Amino acid sequence: MIDIKLIRDDPERFKKAAKDKKIEVDIDRLLQVDTGLLTAKQRLQEIATEKNRVGKSIPKLTGDEKQQALAELAKLKAEEPPVDEKVEQLQPEFDFLMLLVAQPADDDVPLGKDDTENVELRREGQVRKFDFKPKDHVQLGADLGIIDIERGVRLAGTRNYFLKGDGARLHLAVLQFSMDVMLARGYTPMSVPLLMKDEAMQGTGYYPGSEEQTYRMETDELNLAGTAEVPLTAYRMGEILNEEDLPLKFTGLSTCFRREAGAAGKDTYGLYRIHQFDKVEQVVICKNSVEESNKYHKEILSNSEVVLRALELPYRVVVVCTGDLGRGQAKKYDIETWMPSRGNYCETHSASKFYDFQARRMNLRYKESATKKNIFCHTLNNTVVASPRILIPILELYQNADGSVTVPKVLQPYMGGQEVIK
């Protein structure tokens, strides 16, 4: 959410932000509603002031004076309904429009229409050249008996799968390893609820907008989170934190559920785009300062790079262009890891910086020691690792000519010292 005062002061900035991000929002209408609402509320306030003044005198009055005061009160009361009605009509529209206003992208974010115009920052690691014909992860998974997509689909529908044996172990190993990396870096591990109320979805910015991507438990009015970002960021929703307690750094492992509506026919092959996966996520909640936000944006990006380097996977970092940014994101780095079967670097991580966009939506503040004022926090998040997507590059890049797969060195301790899957 954006401070309405900023929108009043510079509407053009927010029209441009929406246009750059390809987001629909009627700023003119918002300001119109805002003015109407303000006028009505001021009138209501004047009436209330009068009512309070007259009402307070009632117990002291008797006879005619009292009757007169009561009559005056009745008159004031009669003025309220039309104004009230206006507020009741405009307030919901105002609230809804406010949820649609986009956070302007940072000035250094490249202008672009979609993910094809994201800008590569740098490449890390060497892309492996094979001296034999490599298999893709689906083939490897089937041949080694560690991935069973066929039965996953049979039992749960398209985009579902089973991992079994060493496949399941490798999956757990990479998650556990990533969690341990984050622990070593001072992040607090969290196990989180995944059925979230609408408020949490709205607070993090997923609602309104991503309802179609979300599995919803209609009987209970709860939503299956698509990422632990939701519970981790909303953890202290509505609270006023102590400045000394910031930054809050969380890491959480959770299953992630995504409907992938509108992606029909896209990335249907293999384990790339699936309805359910597990992910270690990182969230930082820090003070309201651009410098702090930028500092932690770099930090969460580098945390994930530590994981990828440890896994010895080649990747590149891209700056996401305006057209591919979400409503609340001021800037986003994606990490794309090399996937031989796709012949490309593909998104495995996404590091987002929100400033106070999410904090405003969920009323998450801290008390600034110096001024005693309550100030909205800044929030950021990034993937630490998402599996089984990360198993695609791991399996494909670590495969051997004989069809076996070497276990990455850092994961071997998590698999009881096992060095190879065969």
Added chain:
RNA sequence: GGAGCAGUGGCCGAGCGGCUGAUGGCGACGGUUUUGAAAACCGUUUUACCCUUACGGGUAACGGGGGUUCGAAUCCCUCCUGCUCCGCCA
């Protein structure tokens, strides 16, 4: 799932129709005193929005929403949350 009880400021806890944004205690902060600290004493201590250059003023909020009333923390309805007992089950 059934029955009962309860939700007040950072915390504890009064109030049960107007003089209560709310007594008191604790905590926190500032001051006096002290070589320093403690203690004691004095003072301050919610939030949102609106008006105002400022000083300041106004409105709203006692779990959420609605109602009764000239007026509600206080009465009524409803929802939510917590606790206790019973049932059921990991």
